[in-house]
Amino acid sequence: MSLGDPAGIGPEIVAKSWVMREARGLPPFFAVGDAASLRAVWLGPIAIIGAPEEAAGAFGTALPCLQVADAGEIVPGSPSIDGARTAFQALEVAVGLARQGSAAGIVTAPVGKEQLYGVGFTHPGQTEFVAERCGVSPHNAVMMLAGPSLKVVPITIHIPLADVPSVLTIDLIRARALTTAKGLQRNFGIARPRLAVAGLNPHAGENGALGREEIDVIRPAIDLLREDGLDIVGPLAADGMFHARAREAYDAALCMYHDQALIPIKTLYFDEGVNITLGLPIVRTSPDHGTAFGIAGTDSANPGAMMAALKMAAEAARARLAHG
Ligand SMILES: NC(=O)C1=CN([C@@H]2O[C@H](COP(=O)(O)OP(=O)(O)OC[C@H]3O[C@@H](n4cnc5c(N)ncnc54)[C@H](O)[C@@H]3O)[C@@H](O)[C@H]2O)C=CC1
Numbered sequence: 001m002s003l004g005d006p007a008g009i010g011p012e013i014v015a016k017s018w019v020m021r022e023a024r025g026l027p028p029f030f031a032v033g034d035a036a037s038l039r040a041v042w043l044g045p046i047a048i049i050g051a052p053e054e055a056a057g058a059f060g061t062a063l064p065c066l067q068v069a070d071a072g073e074i075v076p077g078s079p080s081i082d083g084a085r086t087a088f089q090a091l092e093v094a095v096g097l098a099r100q101g102s103a104a105g106i107v108t109a110p111v112g113k114e115q116l117y118g119v120g121f122t123h124p125g126q127t128e129f130v131a132e133r134c135g136v137s138p139h140n141a142v143m144m145l146a147g148p149s150l151k152v153v154p155i156t157i158h159i160p161l162a163d164v165p166s167v168l169t170i171d172l173i174r175a176r177a178l179t180t181a182k183g184l185q186r187n188f189g190i191a192r193p194r195l196a197v198a199g200l201n202p203h204a205g206e207n208g209a210l211g212r213e214e215i216d217v218i219r220p221a222i223d224l225l226r227e228d229g230l231d232i233v234g235p236l237a238a239d240g241m242f243h244a245r246a247r248e249a250y251d252a253a254l255c256m257y258h259d260q261a262l263i264p265i266k267t268l269y270f271d272e273g274v275n276i277t278l279g280l281p282i283v284r285t286s287p288d289h290g291t292a293f294g295i296a297g298t299d300s301a302n303p304g305a306m307m308a309a310l311k312m313a314a315e316a317a318r319a320r321l322a323h324g
């Protein structure tokens, strides 16, 4: 797993996950990044490894770490340029290892997006970066956030809210829905996924009275997706589709913008939510939360979402083998 921003809570939740490895039945893993970021927040045993093959032998007694860069002085809670460069490099190396088959998948700890943008990272997020490195177009890589009774997909991701209506197209919705359906089969073993699509406007537009995107874009996309053979409903009023009974009717909710998707999942499952990228040739997961710079170095970070991300990565790798 990449350690993320050295000044964020990534190193702490990775170390805590290693401590809980047996109690939680976690798969073996190794860290990629600057071991000093682990030492800055943790006194436990670290095994510096020179290659991924050394990780398995070390994992039982120490947290294996593949050292990729020197992040300079690390002050938890105070991100730096060197730290952002290290996070970038760790991500690059971890993706490369997964692509060459040296790891069953990657789990990425949180990065500070503002900091990464400052060191030449030109992608909106890690999702798009990993997709590009895997040769997958950003349209065909899907960000899914998953918890025990809810999976959500934002159709548009890291763009200003004002740009959402113009970026939403029939093609984009269709590409994301098709990747989502395939991803549910491949990574979660759901043979015939049921998708629910949110509207953009209040009350899904009230037949055009409160906005036309449902009529002009979302419904035509859904009609085409039905012709593609998908089990899909919508556009649904977004405010009524996330309560417990409604969630039983679908396997994933496709949402029109970032917060429409992420608010329900983080409200329900902040400490166990997993971000999984669908549509890639490799498995990639991540905890649902960010760097939490405000609490870094205070030993109060909850490793729950990181542990859930580790488990989901292992389960997805197994499901892919079974699915073929
Ligand atoms: N996957 C990723 O790499 C993500 C990165 N980010 C980045 O993280 C930075 C901070 O973003 P925010 O919006 O503040 O979100 P955040 O998730 O870092 O923090 C939101 C709130 O939750 C708390 N929190 C987060 N994780 C926690 C944990 N494991 N245990 C206990 N408390 C926790 C924080 O202290 C804060 O109060 C930004 O630079 C953003 O770009 C945000 C989301 C995902």
Ligand SMILES: NCC(=O)COP(=O)(O)O
Binding pocket: 124, 125, 126, 127, 128, 262, 275, 286
């Ligand atoms: N809000 C979710 C998020 O920021 C995750 O982005 P990514 O870096 O995993 O693409």
